[in-house]
Amino acid sequence: MLPKLKIMKKNFVAINYINCKPDYQARFEELFSTRAHAIDKMPGFQHMNVLKPQQPGEPYLIISFWDNEDAFKTWTQSPAFIEGHKRGFEDIKRAKDEGKEPPMSSTFKVYNVIGN
């Protein structure tokens, strides 16, 4: 397949909607700016975007583009997924151990690309 066609082929999208407490936002952004890039090497992964909302109180969006849904599911069940979320998971666990509310919460929603 030609590289150009590969770029145009966007069939499946997963969006992780992440609500961050205001005092955790700087840490959250640091986690992404220093991410391990393990996801980048997953089969079927195309690219991703980290979006910061301009409106306060709205969630951050982590949008990932995949060749198909199976490639995304394989990633969520892989050691790379655990490794990629390790520091965030640790922050959540620490808050829990200290009897505090979690600094962030996330929800995955999945989509089919029907137009470009």
Added chain:
Amino acid sequence: MLPKLKIMKKNFVAINYINCKPDYQARFEELFSTRAHAIDKMPGFQHMNVLKPQQPGEPYLIISFWDNEDAFKTWTQSPAFIEGHKRGFEDIKRAKDEGKEPPMSSTFKVYNVIGN
């Protein structure tokens, strides 16, 4: 600037969250599959994706990538914006004239890209 760098430069994103009544979804998808592509010629426009949610009741997402926020704002105030939304606006007006609820509603949210 090299074309490759141009592709990587994703600074600003606008997402139009569109709630569609179930009996309007086929029409809504038809509007996008036959869109005028007027937005594609706007200065600063990079590309867009039309996402259909797999979960029922979730909004469709129209994600557009721009060089900067000004380019997006210029588009929303342009004749191309009115032209591009004409058929959808007509459907909404027709429902109103017939005393029915609008078949869809939309909300724009805007974001800065902080990571790829």
